[in-house]
Amino acid sequence: MLMSLPRTFHPDPAAEPYRANPASTHRVKFDARVDFTNGGYVEAKDFLLDIEGDSVAPERLAEMIVSAMNLLRAGPVTITAMRVVRRGEHQDG
Numbered sequence: 001m002l003m004s005l006p007r008t009f010h011p012d013p014a015a016e017p018y019r020a021n022p023a024s025t026h027r028v029k030f031d032a033r034v035d036f037t038n039g040g041y042v043e044a045k046d047f048l049l050d051i052e053g054d055s056v057a058p059e060r061l062a063e064m065i066v067s068a069m070n071l072l073r074a075g076p077v078t079i080t081a082m083r084v085v086r087r088g089e090h091q092d093g
Helices: 058-068
Strands: 007-009 026-036 041-051 074-086
Touching: 007 058, 026 058, 041 058, 058 074
Parallel strands: none
Antiparallel strands: 007 074, 026 041, 026 074
16 A cells, blocks of 8 residues: 555544454554644654554554553644554564
C-alpha cells in the first residue's frame, strides 16, 4: 500500500477499542505523535501493535494508538511512518 506520510487524523472517540492479540501473524510498526486537547503531546517511535490480517488503514491505526495507550484528552494523531511486519521479522526484544 503506497501512502503519503505524515498524515494527521482525528480519531473517533466511539471507535472500536483496540485489543492486543498475541496470536496475530502481523503487526504494524509505526512512528506517531498524539497532541492533547489540553496541551502537550506524546510521541511513539518504532512502536508495535498487533493487527488482524496483513493490513490496517492509517485512520484505524490512529484510533488504535489512542485506545491502546488509553490516552484521555487525545486530539489529533499524526502518523509519520507505518509498515506492516510479520511477527518475528522485526526486533521486539
